[in-house]
Amino acid sequence: MTRFEGKVALITGGRSGIGRAIAMRLAAEGARVFTAQRGADNDETLGDAVTYLHHDVTSEADWAGVVGGIVEEHGRIDILVNNAGIFEPKPIADTTLDDWNRTILINQTGVFLGLREAGLKMRDHGSGSIINISSIAGLGGASMAHAYAASKWAVRGMTKSAALEFAADGVRVNSVHPGIIDTDMFKEFGGNTERIIAAIPMGRVASAQEVGTLVLFLASDEASYCTGQEFVVDGGFKA
Ligand code: NDP
Numbered sequence: 001m002t003r004f005e006g007k008v009a010l011i012t013g014g015r016s017g018i019g020r021a022i023a024m025r026l027a028a029e030g031a032r033v034f035t036a037q038r039g040a041d042n043d044e045t046l047g048d049a050v051t052y053l054h055h056d057v058t059s060e061a062d063w064a065g066v067v068g069g070i071v072e073e074h075g076r077i078d079i080l081v082n083n084a085g086i087f088e089p090k091p092i093a094d095t096t097l098d099d100w101n102r103t104i105l106i107n108q109t110g111v112f113l114g115l116r117e118a119g120l121k122m123r124d125h126g127s128g129s130i131i132n133i134s135s136i137a138g139l140g141g142a143s144m145a146h147a148y149a150a151s152k153w154a155v156r157g158m159t160k161s162a163a164l165e166f167a168a169d170g171v172r173v174n175s176v177h178p179g180i181i182d183t184d185m186f187k188e189f190g191g192n193t194e195r196i197i198a199a200i201p202m203g204r205v206a207s208a209q210e211v212g213t214l215v216l217f218l219a220s221d222e223a224s225y226c227t228g229q230e231f232v233v234d235g236g237f238k239a
Contacts, residue, residue, distance in 0.1 A: 014083070015043065018178065024047075031049070032074065033051070063117040083133045090144060134177050136234050172223065172226060179238070181210075181211055211233050
């Protein structure tokens with residue numbers, strides 16, 4: 001398939017879960033894909049069309065190096081998926097300032113840095129699509145996940161403001177709000193998974209691929225008139 005032939009994409013947190021599914025799908029459909037994560041080692045199972053980069057999304061220098069390097073090599077960056085994130089659920093009473101700052105730094109500040117670094121290159125080029133992975137926790141309350149919900153609500157607002165700022169320059173910015181997805185993040189959660197699944201109207205969690213399908217639509221020219229919007233993939237959880 002060649003839907004993304006000639007396109008250059010950067011996916012943060014592409015080592016695992018949703019990011020990995022997006023990277024593999026984009027590569028399979030013709031894109032030149034870069035995945036960025038804290039672990040530096042190459043992952044050959046991703047194939048030749050995917051380049052594995054060391055990149056901590058909280059580092060301004062890493063962002064400048066990664067985006068600058070891609071643009072130097074390919075002359076452009078067409079797609080950014082701000083996917084990297086952490087989920088460290090705790091009651092408010094047990095949330096230390098360090099806990100709070102860590103979640104905000106990765107889940108929110110990391111997205112800001114990506115929007116700025118890649119967004120400005122896209123603006124100069126006159127086109128691009130940025131997809132920010134928020135959560136259903138960015139649409140409603142999330143008990144025992146105060147910092148996480150705050151960061152994901154922020155991503156939603158940042159998406160809308162960036163969309164307004166970049167709209168006239170051909171750069172689209174949207175947020176995706178997954179429900180419960182079968183990745184390491186969910187497996188490591190350790191909560192009452194049976195109770196969670198019972199609360200999902202479709203009666204099951206989603207695969208990372210099901211989120212990837214939505215992200216690919218938003219990344220593609222098929223979504224040419226979509227910007228500043230929230231796209232939910234949650235099996236009816238927040239219906
Ligand atoms: P995973 O834990 O599988 O993936 C998270 C990825 O983020 C990892 O590859 C991790 O890499 C990377 N990452 C974390 N911190 C950093 C950092 N500072 N710099 C660079 N990369 C980093 O989880 P998911 O695939 O499930 O999560 C992907 C996104 O989807 C997250 O934003 C999450 O909040 C969101 N989401 C997930 C849901 C779910 O149910 N799974 C539901 C709703 C939203 P490393 O391990 O090397 O640090």
